[in-house]
Amino acid sequence: MWTDTHCHLDAAEFDADRDAVIARARAAGVMQIVLPAVSRENFDAVRQLAHVHGFAYALGIHPMCVDRAREDDLPALREALAAHRGDARLVAVGEIGLDHFVPGLDLARQALFYAAQLKLAREFDLPVILHVRKSADTLLKHLRATPVRGGIAHAFNGSEQQAQAFIGLGFKLGFGGAMTYPRALQIRRLAAALPLDAIVLETDAPDIPPQWLYRSAEDRASGHGQSGRNEPGELPRIAQTLAALRGLPLDVLADATSTNARAALPGLAVLPMHAGAAP
Numbered sequence: 115m116w117t118d119t120h121c122h123l124d125a126a127e128f129d130a131d132r133d134a135v136i137a138r139a140r141a142a143g144v145m146q147i148v149l150p151a152v153s154r155e156n157f158d159a160v161r162q163l164a165h166v167h168g169f170a171y172a173l174g175i176h177p178m179c180v181d182r183a184r185e186d187d188l189p190a191l192r193e194a195l196a197a198h199r200g201d202a203r204l205v206a207v208g209e210i211g212l213d214h215f216v217p218g219l220d221l222a223r224q225a226l227f228y229a230a231q232l233k234l235a236r237e238f239d240l241p242v243i244l245h246v247r248k249s250a251d252t253l254l255k256h257l258r259a260t261p262v263r264g265g266i267a268h269a270f271n272g273s274e275q276q277a278q279a280f281i282g283l284g285f286k287l288g289f290g291g292a293m294t295y296p297r298a299l300q301i302r303r304l305a306a307a308l309p310l311d312a313i314v315l316e317t318d319a320p321d322i323p324p325q326w327l328y329r330s331a332e333d334r335a336s337g338h339g340q341s342g343r344n345e346p347g348e349l350p351r352i353a354q355t356l357a358a359l360r361g362l363p364l365d366v367l368a369d370a371t372s373t374n375a376r377a378a379l380p381g382l383a384v385l386p387m388h389a390g391a392a393p
């Protein structure tokens with residue numbers, strides 16, 4: 115049984131066939147999925163999806179959504195965390211963090227929202243799900259100033275030293291579709307070499323398609339496969355890359371990474387696998 119620790123199931127890309135996507139994930143053995151929010155506008159959507167389908171969710175404001183967030187979105191997040199603090203399916207504050215890769219984002223505003231959300235994670239004693247893109251050292255500096263109870267550095271693509279620093283602060287590192295590309299040498303090196311208990315699996319669906327779903331802009335323009343959409347049912351096949359890199363049987367990897375997910379997000383450990391409505 116697999117755990118997808120990061121999936122945007124509420125994304126519009128799934129509007130046409132969300133139930134089929136979920137059914138395929140379950141059929142593939144993906145029994146738990148964590149749905150991070152990205153902005154105030156989707157707090158209700160991730161919570162409702164988690165409840166209807168028996169998954170887990172996180173509430174937070176994504177660094178790439180900060181520019182269009184309003185000043186009162188932080189108090190609104192605090193209110194939502196307070197309103198649902200007794201909800202067993204709320205397992206983290208996320209997705210929060212810093213994006214120093216995409217040009218044109220307001221870095222000072224990102225830092226302000228990130229720091230404020232770390233404080234909320236402390237206040238509500240929740241782990242965090244971090245977006246890390248060319249920003250690991252700054253994220254770590256904030257974490258040292260405002261320690262939280264760990265969490266996940268998602269889609270990790272930093273150095274070994276940065277990985278060890280996150281691990282030292284109680285974090286697991288999320289690996290997914292990016293490691294299926296043979297040219298992703300640094301990610302594959304880390305996935306092979308880090309302690310197994312530091313690794314969790316994720317799809318980040320509908321984003322980060324694995325190699326076999328990737329379509330270049332030229333492919334899409336010429337009508338050869340219109341979508342590079344990723345989905346949670348791809349997780350076991352993505353995991354085959356990690357199993358091969360580490361020389362581990364798939365079932366051992368499924369158990370270990372699901373155990374790691376429960377260690378990173380302790381709320382997962384007490385969740386029933388699915389709600390009444392789910393198959």
Ligand SMILES: [Zn+2]
Binds near residue numbers: 120122209
């Ligand atoms: Zn994400």
